[in-house]
Amino acid sequence: xxxxxxxxxxxxxxxxxxxxxxxxxxxxxxxxxxxxxxxxxxxxxxxxxxxxxxxxxxxxxxxxxxxxxxxxxxxxxxxxxxxxxxxxxxxxxxxxxxxxxxxxxxxxxxxxxxxxxxxxxxxxxxxxxxxxxxxxxxxxxxxxxxxxxxxxxxxxxxxxxxxxxxxxxxxxxxxxxxxxxxxxxxxxxxxxxxxxxxxxxxxxxxxxxxxxxxxxxxxxxxxxxxxxxxxxxxxxxxxxxxxxxxxxxxxxxxxxxxxxxxxxxxxxxxxxxxxxxxxxxxxxxxxxxxxxxxxxxxxxxxxxxxxxxxxxxxxxxxxxxxxxxxxxxxxxxxxxxxxxxxxxxxxxxxxxxxxxxxxxxxxxxxxxxxxxxxxxxxxxxxxxxxxxxx
Amino acid sequence: xxxxxxxxxxxxxxxxxxxxxxxxxxxxxxxxxxxxxxxxxxxxxxxxxxxxxxxxxxxxxxxxxxxxxxxxxxxxxxxxxxxxxxxxxxxxxxxxxxxxxxxxxxxxxxxxxxxxxxxxxxxxxxxxxxxxxxxxxxxxxxxxxxxxxxxxxxxxxxxxxxxxxxxxxxxxxxxxxxxxxxxxxxxxxxxxxxxxxxxxxxxxxxxxxxxxxxxxxxxxxxxxxxxxxxxxxxxxxxxxxxxxxxxxxxxxxxxxxxxxxxxxxxxxxxxxxxxxxxxxxxxxxxxxxxxxxxxxxxxxxxxxxxxxxxxxxxxxxxxxxxxxxxxxxxxxxxxxxxxxxxxxxxxxxxxxxxxxxxxxxxxxxxxxxxxxxxxxxxxxxxxxxxxxxxxxxxxxxxxxxxxxxxxx
Numbered sequence: 001x002x003x004x005x006x007x008x009x010x011x012x013x014x015x016x017x018x019x020x021x022x023x024x025x026x027x028x029x030x031x032x033x034x035x036x037x038x039x040x041x042x043x044x045x046x047x048x049x050x051x052x053x054x055x056x057x058x059x060x061x062x063x064x065x066x067x068x069x070x071x072x073x074x075x076x077x078x079x080x081x082x083x084x085x086x087x088x089x090x091x092x093x094x095x096x097x098x099x100x101x102x103x104x105x106x107x108x109x110x111x112x113x114x115x116x117x118x119x120x121x122x123x124x125x126x127x128x129x130x131x132x133x134x135x136x137x138x139x140x141x142x143x144x145x146x147x148x149x150x151x152x153x154x155x156x157x158x159x160x161x162x163x164x165x166x167x168x169x170x171x172x173x174x175x176x177x178x179x180x181x182x183x184x185x186x187x188x189x190x191x192x193x194x195x196x197x198x199x200x201x202x203x204x205x206x207x208x209x210x211x212x213x214x215x216x217x218x219x220x221x222x223x224x225x226x227x228x229x230x231x232x233x234x235x236x237x238x239x240x241x242x243x244x245x246x247x248x249x250x251x252x253x254x255x256x257x258x259x260x261x262x263x264x265x266x267x268x269x270x271x272x273x274x275x276x277x278x279x280x281x282x283x284x285x286x287x288x289x290x291x292x293x294x295x296x297x298x299x300x301x302x303x304x305x306x307x308x309x310x311x312x313x314x315x316x317x318x319x320x321x322x323x324x325x326x327x328x329x330x331x332x333x334x335x336x337x338x339x340x341x342x343x344x345x346x347x348x349x350x351x352x353x354x355x356x357x358x359x360x361x362x363x364x365x366x367x368x369x370x371x372x373x374x375x376x377x378x379x380x381x382x383x384x385x386x387x388x389x390x
Numbered sequence: 391x392x393x394x395x396x397x398x399x400x401x402x403x404x405x406x407x408x409x410x411x412x413x414x415x416x417x418x419x420x421x422x423x424x425x426x427x428x429x430x431x432x433x434x435x436x437x438x439x440x441x442x443x444x445x446x447x448x449x450x451x452x453x454x455x456x457x458x459x460x461x462x463x464x465x466x467x468x469x470x471x472x473x474x475x476x477x478x479x480x481x482x483x484x485x486x487x488x489x490x491x492x493x494x495x496x497x498x499x500x501x502x503x504x505x506x507x508x509x510x511x512x513x514x515x516x517x518x519x520x521x522x523x524x525x526x527x528x529x530x531x532x533x534x535x536x537x538x539x540x541x542x543x544x545x546x547x548x549x550x551x552x553x554x555x556x557x558x559x560x561x562x563x564x565x566x567x568x569x570x571x572x573x574x575x576x577x578x579x580x581x582x583x584x585x586x587x588x589x590x591x592x593x594x595x596x597x598x599x600x601x602x603x604x605x606x607x608x609x610x611x612x613x614x615x616x617x618x619x620x621x622x623x624x625x626x627x628x629x630x631x632x633x634x635x636x637x638x639x640x641x642x643x644x645x646x647x648x649x650x651x652x653x654x655x656x657x658x659x660x661x662x663x664x665x666x667x668x669x670x671x672x673x674x675x676x677x678x679x680x681x682x683x684x685x686x687x688x689x690x691x692x693x694x695x696x697x698x699x700x701x702x703x704x705x706x707x708x709x710x711x712x713x714x715x716x717x718x719x720x721x722x723x724x725x726x727x728x729x730x731x732x733x734x735x736x737x738x739x740x741x742x743x744x745x746x747x748x749x750x751x752x753x754x755x756x757x758x759x760x761x762x763x764x765x766x767x768x769x770x771x772x773x774x775x776x777x778x779x780x781x782x783x784x785x786x787x788x789x790x791x792x793x794x795x796x797x798x
Contacts, residue, residue: 089595089596090596090597090598090601090775091598091601141775141776149775149776150774150775150776150777151775152598152775152776154598154600155599166556166598166599166600167556167557167559167600168529168557169529198528198529199529201528201529201530201533202529202530202560203530203532203533203560204560229528229529230501230502231502231505232501232502232526232528236526237526237528237529238528301505302505359776360776360777362777362780364777365769365771365774365777365780365781366769366771369770369771369772376770379769379770379771380739380740380769380770381739381769382739382766382767382768382769382782382783382787383764383765383766383783383787383790383791383794384762384764384765384791384794385794386787388769
């Protein structure tokens with residue numbers, strides 16, 4: 001992923017994005033913008049044009065991307081530690097190595113766009129406005145958790161992030177539905193439904209494709225292809241591993257998901273495509289997870305350590321962005337170290353806050369089954385006289 | 391179920407936490423067996439507070455010895471054979487091994503079965519029988535069920551695995567609308583009797599919403615299929631072989647917590663246990679208790695707890711084994727003898743299978759009933775994450791239910 005400093009004549013339109021996390025400043029002077037050329041192999045298209053390879057982006061944005069990825073990685077590493085200390089129990093699917101997808105996506109979208117994904121959702125929750133404390137507390141099953149401690153690792157939500165879903169593939173038709181509602185309600189926004197290479201063979205994914213294309217919904221289907229569906233390599237589960245072409249009548253774009261700028265570019269392009277009325281689009285993010293499928297999976301029985309090491313050394317998204325930041329003299333090594341340190345401090349503090357939070361009150365066991373006041377008058381319990389009356 | 395049996399002393403933590411935690415511990419049986427032996431007659435140390443050791447490993451229902459195991463009249467066919475110590479997943483593995491060896495058309499397929507499966511139930515099968523007979527499917531439950539139905543319609547034996555019972559719902563349509571109705575709607579031209587779908591079910595302590603469900607009630611509502619739930623290795627092997635060979639599509643639900651926790655001396659031979667027949671585990675005259683799967687061990691402990699308060703309480707504990715068709719005769723005969731019934735299961739109460747049993751027993755044994763039928767089931771909420779211990783009917787709740795039934 002070599003980038004050469006080049007003054008680009010084709011400019012990407014600078015938009016002011018407002019996200020829950022950050023307020024972007026409108027880059028007024030050209031000196032604050034950087035033009036970066038993506039590697040020519042960053043995109044492969046199917047029935048559509050690939051986005052431009054030159055990205056114009058502000059320095060602040062790049063630094064924010066770096067900070068986000070570093071913080072995300074720290075957060076996942078903290079979760080790893082907490083799981084091994086048995087403070088987190090049950091399931092925990094970490095996205096270490098896949099940070100570029102969540103970060104690149106968020107920087108290209110607005111708060112009005114919606115995202116829905118499967119269970120590898122901690123990174124997305126963070127980018128969509130979830131605080132680190134609330135994410136870690138949710139993992140620990142505490143009151144301060146983003147779902148009140150009732151969901152756990154796989155079920156984290158924010159007002160514009162629909163989770164966090166446990167059943168593989170089930171979130172994709174949901175995404176189509178959300179996109180339909182956006183179109184119906186006249187929002188100039190898109191819905192990004194993510195799923196993995198393993199989920200791509202679920203029938204309901206194709207049902208969602210069909211509905212999205214039939215009704216020209218502002219739905220972008222994003223396949224996060226990290227090469228393995230749990231322990232099964234993509235070529236052993238899928239007759240066609242060109243996931244970006246699986247949409248058939250839906251155009252597709254394959255993206256280097258380890259390069260946060262490529263992701264950013266592709267997502268901006270996809271949003272533009274769908275919102276301008278061209279219907280759905282399929283993105284395939286070629287990415288990689290260093291860890292196993294979940295904390296119960298060492299991740300080394302179905303792939304070699306050399307492969308993992310190779311990806312870490314040559315394709316790491318954080319290292320890649322770091323190189324760019326240094327090359328373009330955007331920040332110095334010392335400033336980068338300061339960001340790293342600040343991220344560590346922030347996450348450590350969040351861990352402490354999360355641990356300090358108490359467990360959810362037993363009264364929460366009966367809440368939110370139905371809408372408050374409109375559901376059953378009482379919930380029957382384990383024995384005949386055991387009721388919970390509302 | 392005599393409480394005079396002295397056991398090795400243990401410091402017990404609070405009562406409520408014992409109930410489920412011991413099910414997980416998977417104490418090595420060998421260790422416990424020796425300690426049971428050495429402390430059998432008398433012990434210098436005081437017995438545990440409850441008077442018994444809870445959990446699967448300490449259960450009387452588990453057949454720890456060769457002779458114990460073979461004393462079962464249902465195992466007459468292998469009465470002279472050898473037994474081997476196996477846990478539930480090994481017993482299930484053995485059953486599939488025998489099925490594959492004795493039936494050339496049999497295939498085992500599902501997600502990740504090739505390397506042995508996420509619970510090791512299919513270990514070594516691909517190596518022994520070949521990857522054309524034991525193979526992985528993509529992540530596609532509806533596809534797996536439909537595919538299995540098609541294979542079975544051609545007469546081949548299809549042993550499909552749904553990785554967790556919580557994931558069986560995409561396959562629900564195929565099972566209910568295709569598999570169950572095939573014979574009926576084709577006037578007998580076709581049937582999918584050689585289909586068996588195996589799936590791990592039940593609470594496990596940390597499973598949360600989607601790794602803990604017990605969906606037997608949904609399937610019990612479907613004429614045309616059979617639903618079976620084993621309680622341990624010996625039962626699992628025999629019932630699974632019966633399910634595979636039964637000429638009706640069968641769903642075999644394996645309580646996942648028992649995979650390692652239950653270890654028995656299992657006959658190595660080829661044997662089947664009858665479907666549609668319940669097993670009376672202990673004879674009694676005061677109260678009939680019906681359960682299945684892992685709940686039986688909770689009920690056993692509940693009985694022991696209750697017997698402390700009501701010494702001499704004589705309980706007839708019945709393992710239903712088959713949810714569909716269920717053994718109405720055995721249960722009703724028992725209730726006619728005792729006059730009281732208690733049913734417990736992990737699935738939520740409303741429309742759980744206990745409701746079906748209670749209605750039928752009410753119809754058949756109305757005048758004989760001395761107390762309302764007790765149903766100890768989970769709360770009517772989605773299976774929770776941190777609240778699991780409150781959600782399920784643990785041994786304290788079941789003991790209270792026993793008391794209620796007896797003191798009406």
